[in-house]
Amino acid sequence: xxxxxxxxxxxxxxxxxxxxxxxxxxxxxxxxxxxxxxxxxxxxxxxxxxxxxxxxxxxxxxxxxxxxxxxxxxxxxxxxxxxxxxxxxxxxxxxxxxxxxxxxxxxxxxxxxxxxxxxxxxxxxxxxxxxxxxxxxxxxxxxxxxxxxxxxxxxxxxxxxxxxxxxxxxxxxxxxxxxxxxxxxxxxxxxxxxxxxxxxxxxxxxxxxxxxxxxxxxxxxxxxxxxxxxxxxxxxxxxxxxxxxxxxxxxxxxxxxxxxxxxxxxxxxxxxxxxxxxxxxxxxxxxxxxxxxxxxxxxxxxxxxxxxxxxxxxxxxxxxxxxxxxxxxxxxxxxxxxxxxxxxxxxxxxxxxxxxxxxxxxxx
Amino acid sequence: xxxxxxxxxxxxxxxxxxxxxxxxxxxxxxxxxxxxxxxxxxxxxxxxxxxxxxxxxxxxxxxxxxxxxxxxxxxxxxxxxxxxxxxxxxxxxxxxxxxxxxxxxxxxxxxxxxxxxxxxxxxxxxxxxxxxxxxxxxxxxxxxxxxxxxxxxxxxxxxxxxxxxxxxxxxxxxxxxxxxxxxxxxxxxxxxxxxxxxxxxxxxxxxxxxxxxxxxxxxxxxxxxxxxxxxxxxxxxxxxxxxxxxxxxxxxxxxxxxxxxxxxxxxxxxxxxxxxxxxxxxxxxxxxxxxxxxxxxxxxxxxxxxxxxxxxxxxxxxxxxxxxxxxxxxxxxxxxxxxxxxxxxxxxxxxxxxxxxxxxxxxxxxxxxxxxxxxxxxxxxxxxxxxxxxxxxxxxxxxxxxxxxxxx
Numbered sequence: 057x058x059x060x061x062x063x064x065x066x067x068x069x070x071x072x073x074x075x076x077x078x079x080x081x082x083x084x085x086x087x088x089x090x091x092x093x094x095x096x097x098x099x100x101x102x103x104x105x106x107x108x109x110x111x112x113x114x115x116x117x118x119x120x121x122x123x124x125x126x127x128x129x130x131x132x133x134x135x136x137x138x139x140x141x142x143x144x145x146x147x148x149x150x151x152x153x154x155x156x157x158x159x160x161x162x163x164x165x166x167x168x169x170x171x172x173x174x175x176x177x178x179x180x181x182x183x184x185x186x187x188x189x190x191x192x193x194x195x196x197x198x199x200x201x202x203x204x205x206x207x208x209x210x211x212x213x214x215x216x217x218x219x220x221x222x223x224x225x226x227x228x229x230x231x232x233x234x235x236x237x238x239x240x241x242x243x244x245x246x247x248x249x250x251x252x253x254x255x256x257x258x259x260x261x262x263x264x265x266x267x268x269x270x271x272x273x274x275x276x277x278x279x280x281x282x283x284x285x286x287x288x289x290x291x292x293x294x295x296x297x298x299x300x301x302x303x304x305x306x307x308x309x310x311x312x313x314x315x316x317x318x319x320x321x322x323x324x325x326x327x328x329x330x331x332x333x334x335x336x337x338x339x340x341x342x343x344x345x346x347x348x349x350x351x352x353x354x355x356x357x358x359x360x361x362x363x364x365x366x367x368x369x370x371x372x373x374x375x376x377x378x379x380x381x382x383x384x385x386x387x388x389x390x391x392x393x394x395x396x397x398x399x400x401x402x403x404x405x406x407x408x409x410x411x412x413x414x415x416x417x418x419x420x
Numbered sequence: 421x422x423x424x425x426x427x428x429x430x431x432x433x434x435x436x437x438x439x440x441x442x443x444x445x446x447x448x449x450x451x452x453x454x455x456x457x458x459x460x461x462x463x464x465x466x467x468x469x470x471x472x473x474x475x476x477x478x479x480x481x482x483x484x485x486x487x488x489x490x491x492x493x494x495x496x497x498x499x500x501x502x503x504x505x506x507x508x509x510x511x512x513x514x515x516x517x518x519x520x521x522x523x524x525x526x527x528x529x530x531x532x533x534x535x536x537x538x539x540x541x542x543x544x545x546x547x548x549x550x551x552x553x554x555x556x557x558x559x560x561x562x563x564x565x566x567x568x569x570x571x572x573x574x575x576x577x578x579x580x581x582x583x584x585x586x587x588x589x590x591x592x593x594x595x596x597x598x599x600x601x602x603x604x605x606x607x608x609x610x611x612x613x614x615x616x617x618x619x620x621x622x623x624x625x626x627x628x629x630x631x632x633x634x635x636x637x638x639x640x641x642x643x644x645x646x647x648x649x650x651x652x653x654x655x656x657x658x659x660x661x662x663x664x665x666x667x668x669x670x671x672x673x674x675x676x677x678x679x680x681x682x683x684x685x686x687x688x689x690x691x692x693x694x695x696x697x698x699x700x701x702x703x704x705x706x707x708x709x710x711x712x713x714x715x716x717x718x719x720x721x722x723x724x725x726x727x728x729x730x731x732x733x734x735x736x737x738x739x740x741x742x743x744x745x746x747x748x749x750x751x752x753x754x755x756x757x758x759x760x761x762x763x764x765x766x767x768x769x770x771x772x773x774x775x776x777x778x779x780x781x782x783x784x785x786x787x788x789x790x791x792x793x794x795x796x797x798x799x800x801x802x803x804x805x806x807x808x809x810x811x812x813x814x815x816x817x818x819x820x821x822x823x824x825x826x827x828x
Contacts (some may be wrong), residue, residue: 097526099526099527107760108527108528111527113527115519115523115526115527116522117518117519117522117523121515121518121519129762180687217611223612223614223615223618224539224540224543224563224564224565224611224615225540225543225544225611241522254712280604304701314514314518314544315544315545315547315548316515316540316543316546317544318514318538318540318543318611319611320543320610320611321514321515321540327702329642357519359511364506381470381507381509382470382471382475382509383470383471385509386471392469
């Protein structure tokens, strides 16, 4: 049983009063989220300058790109963790978002919010098409169909790019929301933060609906779900449409953030990172997607920072780090992920759940 | 439980813990001038692919620049300051390029940046570079987005695709005494590959000939399909774009089919590993064009100094690789630019100095490296190179200046 499912099914009809802690923590969390970009930009907290390592070698651009990736991870977790449909074609939806963004934004010059809405619609339509094989095939065969989708869409993007743009890529103008121009990492941060919260809350709330529960039922036992009157075929397509719409929007945001995209950006590695993120974070846990994205995208930077720190010393290990830092960083990161998967097969969300359960048992 | 099911307390606690946990590393905190210039050292950035698909060549380039900087530092640095290279691994991922660029701009500020070997990422960063504060000096690849029109913030540092195509086609057309060369370009199915094929086509047409583009995958394990297309096209010679594996696969497949057609590669794939992977009868038909002189080709003063340092720093095996030479030359370019900008160097002063025009004498290691206010490509001349299997040394044809006639 996944985290969300557990949370939903175990939720009591009337929740006990939370007292003052929840609102206070919420205010503190919002304050921290609002102050974080200023810390990362100014490299100081309340006027006290911090070293790069005190800020864990993390910058605001990393956080922004992590949030864009988080949208992709949330959408894949919804599709795979909640609806039980395994896909390795998520880069294709990103690429479709990039292409839709290029058509609506770069070529037609439509306003940024309209571009995002258009991307969502194109993404949803692509998702429905991508989900059609799920009506006939299952398991690895279906995974292969998403794999094929990846190459079809990337080929389409490549042909589109060479037909209408330069070989070096598709240019994107600066995104604007009315008079608010997203021309700095700081502005992007607040825009992405709001968007991520909206998507997260929207997905989470959708799990509490009849369809959300039906999706989890379909994932857990398709035959039983069908017997209970759920039309699993329609549900699968809906899951795909919703997931790919979010991923396409993320692809458009990625394109605007990068200011230029190339079909080469959307590799199969790019697609597999989303699978890795939801496995690390916790399959079926939306909150786990956040943790997974942070681990996948920020941890290498943290390790690199520490490696650079140690590498600047005169020790033998320091010399080794200086000579082979990228390889050692990858080795350490890969090892940490393997250790995590061995000891926490449910991902980081699984660790959180077991800690919570232990604590609650002690309290009783 | 907080709102939306997130346990806010532990999250905040974790964040605070991480922040405080890093406090012991406060020894790293020190005055951090926005330009990366300190009393005893200058921070200089390098962004290259060190663990991704192009690391085989870009890591060698990085070793070259590191060794030159180390040589300068061992001799006391520049104006009493040592040069500290901050090397960022971008794994050939454009988003990591952006992260690294932003980091070197403000997070761990540097005086300037070299490398940036990912063309797509460079284009994506072009507007940021143009309006940014950090100059890019000595790039590993140069795109039109940053050189046309030239910006005071960008200075190339490698042979251009257009020039490589022109010299390669021109030299082989002359050597084979062709009236109208018929060329096949085997290229990676990437943006760069398509661009190179277009340049080869333009160069062939200039000589009254024609060319056909034949794509190959970057992860290809065999080039039989491409060789069958070459056989069908009956070209006078073949141009190749790719990684080090591409010419090896191609030459081996051509040998298998008994195809004696000459092949020329671009500078990036004129490396010892290509020749060492081929039998002499196949390798002797392969040449490449380069604006850098591979180690061991001659006994110029620059070559001697580079060889000595490469041996000293344990990189003897790399010195014959033009990527190492290119990195070494960019090391020289960077240090001489910093020295010329004066003892109170800042980004602004460096850019002001570079934008007026700047050149260095690499003492035989490359074609002249020169920037003018109108042209920031840096290295414009190239010449063909081959490999002598008897002496195990690279051989150059003529001088860089003689090859000027092939370029438009």
